[in-house]
Amino acid sequence: MAARNGNKNVSVAMVRKLNAPARAVYNAWTDPTILAKWLAPGADTVTSITLDLRKGGRYRLEGVNGDGKPYAFSGTYIDIVDGSRIAMSWVYDGPVPALRTGSSIVVADIKQLKPDITELTLTHEKLSARDEAEIYRVSWTECMGKLECVAGTAPPKSEPSISEKHADFYSDSQRRIQDRFETRKLADRLEAVLIHDHLSAVDAAFITRQNMFFLATADAYGQPNCSYKGGARGFVTVVDERTVAFPDYNGNGMHLSVGNINETNKVGLLFVDFERQARMRVLGSAHVDENDPLFERYHGAQMIVRVSIESVFTNCPRYVHKMQLVEESTFVPKANVETPAPSWKRLGAVADVLPEDDSHLKGTDTDLNKTLNKG
Structure with a gap:
């Protein structure tokens, strides 16, 4: 887990092209009824929203997470540009300790590319640690998928696309086994905390x-x-x-x-x-x-x-045995060093099928297990 950063300079930045008009995307950020439909990652559910939509105005969103535990986001609007920009402070109050780090800043920049195509640039700034940023990255990714659904104008598809079919990280079979051993909630939490789409x-x-x-x-x-x-x-x-x-x-x-x-x-x-x-x-x-x-x-x-x-x-490391490296393989190719040939290429059984570059290695050895270090 990353160490705390007292300067709070860890951030998440995401750029998405949404199949929705810019005005619809802006309304999704400013209309409480629409906001409640998408600003809830995973199995979270929004229960109430209050907005004072003006610079210096306050907002508060309350909900329950997949475990039924209450949480809230609240803050102050820092900047509002009608139709194109929303910036606000962001404070989490809920059951996830990694997110209870005080105030951060969320900025949504909305740019219309085509009548029904909008570029949304979302930044979540002044976070305290990388583990906090990774949780938010996963959460915002889920929310932005929902945002496109509520803001978009395209008619519903009769058949889901491959990406939609696999929106859940877990397969149906994995879900059934999780339910059998009552680990679905744990699996969801680990997905939110541990799984991300990039290297930190x-x-x-x-x-x-x-x-x-x-x-x-x-x-x-x-x-x-x-x-x-x-x-x-x-x-x-x-x-x-x-x-x-x-x-x-x-x-x-x-x-x-x-x-x-x-x-x-x-x-x-x-x-x-x-x-x-x-x-x-x-x-x-x-x-x-x-x-x-x-x-x-x-x-x-x-x-x-x-x-x-x-x-x-x-992954959990509990079953990883502790071992120390004695030496790296001498067969790893190195510049200006002749790479030795493996013993199995001297087997008589492969002598007549070796590629031309290895033809000089032809031999008559017969002990397969020995050449593979099994004997």
């Missing part, structure tokens, strides 16, 4: 310390596959807060992971730090490139895999 500074630092991760993929038939990926410490590049990349080195020639990525795109990365006993997951969509600019960073890479992040979350 702490997440990025965690990834760049690792020299291995586990990669989950699935083929076009739905068959999952899990692979171990290793390299030198920091071999996974944090390109930006929503993108990571890693090299695909010379392997056994089966290309299961990159083949699956080319078919279905979806990936799951599990990072485990056995020394610190910590783990983190990254879910997203990936693509493979043989001409990526990052090739300059990775000596010996055959391809580069870039992952567009959809979800990031940290």
Whole structure:
């Protein structure tokens, strides 16, 4: 958890294009009846709203969260520009300790791009800590989805889109099991607190310390596959807060992971730090490139895999065994150093099918288990 920041300079910034007229979006912020329909993330319900819509005027929103516990937001309007801008102080009073940090500032800038397309820039400033910002980021994302629904003019669709079908982080089957063990409320709270759609500074630092991760993929038939990926410490590049990349080195020639990525795109990365006993997951969509600019960073890479992040979350570390690194693999390619060949390429069973670049490794060894360190 991030340390408290006495200067309160942590912020959340979001830009969304909404399928709604600018006036409708502005009204959704200023009409209590409409406001109550969208300013309630997740299973929260608004019970009352009072607005004194003028500079210096006060507002207060009261509601109950998914656990039935009461909460309130209140503050003062700092700036109001009819149809285009609302700025207000923001104070939370409720059951989530991470949000009870005093006053922050919420600003909504509304810009019409087309008659029925509006750009909404939302900033939540002067927050006290990154964990507070992450909770608000998740909450505002949910609220802005609801805002578009209440402000938009498009007719309802008979069939939901793929994104709408998967609006809930959890599947129906996962929900049924949560209900079986009475953990639905806990799962919802953990989603709000832990799961976000980008890398925080702490997440990025965690990834760049690792020299291995586990990669989950699935083929076009739905068959999952899990692979171990290793390299030198920091071999996974944090390109930006929503993108990571890693090299695909010379392997056994089966290309299961990159083949699956080319078919279905979806990936799951599990990072485990056995020394610190910590783990983190990254879910997203990936693509493979043989001409990526990052090739300059990775000596010996055959391809580069870039992952567009959809979800990031940290798992409970209680079952992670504590282990210490003895040494990194000598097979990790390094510039100006000859990479040794793996023993299994000297097996007689593969001598006649080795690619041309490995033809000089042909051998007659017969002990498969020994060459794979199992014997």
